[in-house]
Every structure is written in C-alpha cells, then in structure tokens.
Amino acid sequence: PPDSEQLGRATWTFLHTMAAYYPEVPSSEQQINMRNLLSGFSQFYPCWYCAEHLREEMKKVPPKVESRWALGIWLCDMHNIVNERLGKPIFDCNKINERWKDGPKN
Numbered sequence: 001p002p003d004s005e006q007l008g009r010a011t012w013t014f015l016h017t018m019a020a021y022y023p024e025v026p027s028s029e030q031q032i033n034m035r036n037l038l039s040g041f042s043q044f045y046p047c048w049y050c051a052e053h054l055r056e057e058m059k060k061v062p063p064k065v066e067s068r069w070a071l072g073i074w075l076c077d078m079h080n081i082v083n084e085r086l087g088k089p090i091f092d093c094n095k096i097n098e099r100w101k102d103g104p105k106n
C-alpha cells in the first residue's frame, strides 16, 4: 500500500484498543469469534510481507483469547516482535491499559 507506516499506526491503534475493551471474561463464542477475526486479519492485512510475518508468528504463538488481559499481552508481544525487527523501542506491556484504555495516571 502507498503508506504502510500510516496503515500500521492506524491498525495497531485499532487492534490494541479492541483488545483493551475485549470482555474480561469472554464467552466461548466470543473467544471463537476473536480467534477467527485475528486469523482473517492475518490473511487480509493489506501489506503482504507484514501479513506473512504475522502468520508465521501466530503459528509459533497462537492468539490468547481467554481473557482481556491475555489478549492484550499477546498482542503487545506480537507488536514488540515487529518493533524489534524494525529496530524500534520495545514497549513495556505493563503499560497497555495506560496507553490504550485509561490514559496516563496523574
């Protein structure tokens, strides 16, 4: 795509925010739907080499959909794998709520 950086930022914003508002205790149907969403996402993300990398990582570490916390950490770890590959700073996964849900503590 013409601007894969902007696409990436927008997509991470969507994914992390979705994880932050995923149910704390998801039903089995919600867990199945989230697994399917992520699987479809990794098939159709419109940056083919990004999607290919993601599918490889998801094969090694399948999505954890059993709780909000588990999903948030899994996604944070996936993002950090990309960060590492691109030489970007590693994000502290204890800060996902502060960044993506609650805002900074005062």
Ligand code: FAD
Pocket: 004, 005, 006, 007, 008, 009, 010, 011, 012, 013, 016, 045, 049, 050, 051, 053, 054, 075, 076, 077, 078, 079, 080, 082, 083, 086, 088, 090, 091, 096, 099
């Ligand atoms: P981004 O990485 O887009 O991050 C946005 C914000 O998220 C950051 O400012 C930070 O506040 C927060 N953040 C950072 N790390 C984490 C974390 N681990 N957990 C939670 N929040 C975090 N680009 C490539 O060139 N090659 C690739 O192979 C590639 N693969 C990608 C795969 C996926 C699934 C996605 C969504 C994007 C991919 N990208 C890839 C794009 C790349 O990850 C960045 O989005 C893009 O380079 C813009 O980077 P950025 O510095 O603006 O911050």
